[in-house]
Amino acid sequence: MLNIDRRILAHFDFITIILLIPLIFTSGWLIYEIHPMLGQKQMVYVSVGIGVFVTLFLLPIRRMLWMIPIMYWTGILLLLAVEFVGHSRLGAKRWIEIPFVHFTLQPSELIKPAFVLMLAYLISRNPPPRGGYGLKDFAKLSFYILLPFFLIAKEPDLGTATVLALLGFGVLFIVGVRWKIWVGLGIAFIVSLPLIYTQLHDYQK
Template identity: 65%
Template structure:
């Protein structure tokens, strides 16, 4: 008889879902206050994302791991295709048009889960020794990280490229690399920074850094700081949140949504949002440490690093503590691609955790998890 196996359901990580749901509901509420039409679209994004979650969750991922390198290289080919067939917007060539439907996709968004799965595949095939990977294994895995980094940085989209490389090397740091390799990389980065700044950065990227170090912040950051400062202890009513309602605060539903959080809900509301993120990150690292399975270890730690990087950069940016880059607040800012990426990654993690004993269940007579 086909039925849901309770032993599999018992392994499901409900704690992550508990931390995610308040972020989704509060985000929808705030987006609806600013632009009601966007809230309707955001609802559609959430619906399709959780539909994708259900599909991915029930896939036999462990038995399909041979497809992971194929998925990775397809994403690399899409990044290469951007160079030849991509569409430019505001001086950046990042999009590919889908034939016949006149819609575009941004391959750099899809490469994140592809890279994370590829790292899980590579590390599970050749786990690190007790003292960490040595130079040969480190360079091999690093090549898979640096290839999409170079292609995305060339678009140019340095923000996404830097996020990608930090996630990749964050995972390697977490699973273990010989300490002398990290020391060498640190020294090399410090020495190469002047060359990177003068020779590789585009003018608008240099301007963002100059705006960051300037005595007076840019207009966007000024308005964001005003919104944050006006929120006080418990925030303002909707009609009194003038920075957002009168459109002084730019991009209040995406890049600068945290500033609206503080203006609307004050210190207490922003503290609650940050606490949800911190608890989620700590929980994901706990999941990673608890399991010896390198698929779970890599995917859980990669999601934790990804959330931490996005959250910290976005919040620091709104307060003038980091250069302005197009990094959304994870699962909170308006936008379908980023939200879908996170939900799919959580679905992969939940699948790996919930079905890790499925083969032993089946061998004892359970027909199926359905």
């Protein structure tokens, strides 16, 4: 029998859930009006999302920290799979088609929670010293940020990739990194801006 910590329920944001319910039903109805098949897919996605939410809410996450690296690297493998078996739409290859059910999976969305959990997992195992992370630790953490960044940017999906990069390095900024590293990165970024600009697609420019 599950033993739910009552402190979680005491701090649970029921108001947000109540506000989301009419939004879900209204969006589902509008999508169904456009195309019944899309409406059915929308309801399936919502149902799966609710099921995942309830499952994760009830799981004792702190006792299952060993799963976090598995989630992260599974997400990376799915991003790599997009390159080989991905489904293209409007000039972008971002989706994997699930056989027999005619549904598509977007790994760049699945990697987001795994990415955040992985950063928290790594930081909890190696907290920053008093002066902040040095170059070696910063480089190690940056690897876990930049790996999904480049895989997603290659799809191309620069928007999602940039959000992940800003989120990841924003977490490191708050946790603590030596200021000399940030200054060096800032100078390197400014110097490389012309080169970065030439590599962008027209719509990204």
